[in-house]
Amino acid sequence: MSIVLSSGGVLFALSTLILVPAAFPCPKECSCDRQAKVVDCQGQGLYDIPNELHPETLELYLQNNHIRGISSTAFREMPQLQVLNLANNSITMISPRALLELRGLRSLILANNSIRELNRRLLGSALNLTQLDLSYNNIAGLPGALADSFHHLTHLSLHYNRLTKLDRTHLEALETLEVLHLRGNPWKCDCQMIGLKLWLETFTFKGGVVDAVACTWPDAMQERDLRHVPYELFHACMTTSYSYLFANIHHLDGQRHPLHGPQPWPSPKAPTGPELGLSAGMPMQDCEAKQKPRAVSLRHAIATVVITGVVCGIVILMMLAAAIYGCTYAAVMAKYHRQLKKQQKQAGEEVEAGALGREEDKEPLENAIA
Structure with missing residues (x-):
């Protein structure tokens, strides 16, 4: 029996040695x-x-x-x-x-x-x-x-x-x-x-x-x-x-x-x-x-040229807008001053006419008294 067990143990050991390297x-x-x-x-x-x-x-x-x-x-x-x-x-x-x-x-x-x-x-x-x-x-x-x-x-x-x-x-x-x-x-x-x-x-x-x-x-x-x-x-x-x-x-x-x-x-x-x-x-x-x-x-290079052109165009448009605004403002102010001077002149003429009329009314009255 022991011989059989020993043989079985040997066989198991041999099978283990064979399987492990295979793994x-x-x-x-x-x-x-x-x-x-x-x-x-x-x-x-x-x-x-x-x-x-x-x-x-x-x-x-x-x-x-x-x-x-x-x-x-x-x-x-x-x-x-x-x-x-x-x-x-x-x-x-x-x-x-x-x-x-x-x-x-x-x-x-x-x-x-x-x-x-x-x-x-x-x-x-x-x-x-x-x-x-x-x-x-x-x-x-x-x-x-x-x-x-x-x-x-x-x-x-x-x-x-x-x-x-x-x-x-x-x-x-x-x-x-x-x-x-x-x-x-x-x-x-x-x-x-x-x-x-x-x-x-x-x-x-x-x-x-x-x-x-x-x-x-x-x-x-x-x-x-x-x-x-x-x-x-x-x-x-x-x-x-x-x-x-x-x-x-x-x-x-x-x-x-x-x-x-x-x-x-x-x-x-x-x-x-x-x-x-x-x-x-x-x-x-x-x-x-x-x-x-x-x-x-x-x-x-093309992108740089395009960007430069756009920036320059914007600057030019801004300058043009500023110039137009300045000219328009100057024209309006000039017209305003002309009208103001005209009104002042008319007012002066009316004052002078009133004064002349009072003097003319006064002369007949003085003659009648005299």
């Missing part, structure tokens, strides 16, 4: 929390993404391995993934379609890899990202449309890369951003950084957190935080491009002017050196134009 299989190199649907494969010396990952996995930790690239099919079977940690690997290449199916991804950590550039399509489908960590890579620039997909991003880490400049247009669309890490980049604090300086001042004024933007060039600004560099050191830039500064000054109240997008630097054709008060170590060529100014919209 949530776990790669042999990893440890898994089946209830939380978490797969931990960190520090296992992996060179590739494991293949035996369950489609219902919510969190995947692959940091501290030797992964060099991520193919377009690496996470195709994991549509529910919310947290992906690939930090401390040797990643140099990421397929633009690698994250295509991860529409629920909220946290993506790619820190401490060898990434040189980001394809604009890579994060286009990750619409629900709240945390993006790209720190400790070799990124020298961000794609222009990168921020268009981030409508929920709150934390962005770009520190310790090779960024020398950052256009404010990359940041303006990040309306939910709360924390921004920019430390450790070789920032070139020339004329093109005034837009970023204004954005950073507004961002911190609203309560945003920024670690530091320490300039490495020019020498006059070296090791100084861009936010704390006085505007006097940008004197050469402002002397040759006041219109650009005024176009960006709206950042101080946190609003973007509807008629102004990202403004390029104008093409200054002015003397250089002491005549402009050029700061030491800031060559004039850094203030030159990088692209042609944006053309004025034809619709806006």
Whole structure:
């Protein structure tokens, strides 16, 4: 009997071992929390993404391995993934379609890899990202449309890369951003950084957190935080491009002017050196134009002409009405005075006639008495 029970127990145990992996299989190199649907494969010396990952996995930790690239099919079977940690690997290449199916991804950590550039399509489908960590890579620039997909991003880490400049247009669309890490980049604090300086001042004024933007060039600004560099050191830039500064000054109240997008630097054709008060170590060529100014919209030009015409027409009508009123009033008053003078003249004549009549009546009476 005991043998039968033992056999039954063995069979039950074997069936349990078979059914549990079937419910949530776990790669042999990893440890898994089946209830939380978490797969931990960190520090296992992996060179590739494991293949035996369950489609219902919510969190995947692959940091501290030797992964060099991520193919377009690496996470195709994991549509529910919310947290992906690939930090401390040797990643140099990421397929633009690698994250295509991860529409629920909220946290993506790619820190401490060898990434040189980001394809604009890579994060286009990750619409629900709240945390993006790209720190400790070799990124020298961000794609222009990168921020268009981030409508929920709150934390962005770009520190310790090779960024020398950052256009404010990359940041303006990040309306939910709360924390921004920019430390450790070789920032070139020339004329093109005034837009970023204004954005950073507004961002911190609203309560945003920024670690530091320490300039490495020019020498006059070296090791100084861009936010704390006085505007006097940008004197050469402002002397040759006041219109650009005024176009960006709206950042101080946190609003973007509807008629102004990202403004390029104008093409200054002015003397250089002491005549402009050029700061030491800031060559004039850094203030030159990088692209042609944006053309004025034809619709806006027509609207301006129409509005100007309407205003001028109203002013002319008001002036004409005032002139007519003045002339009419003058004519009425002149007529009134003429009638008044006529009445006064008639009254005087009547008085004189009365007096003459009394004198004529008096003469016969005097003659009769005599």
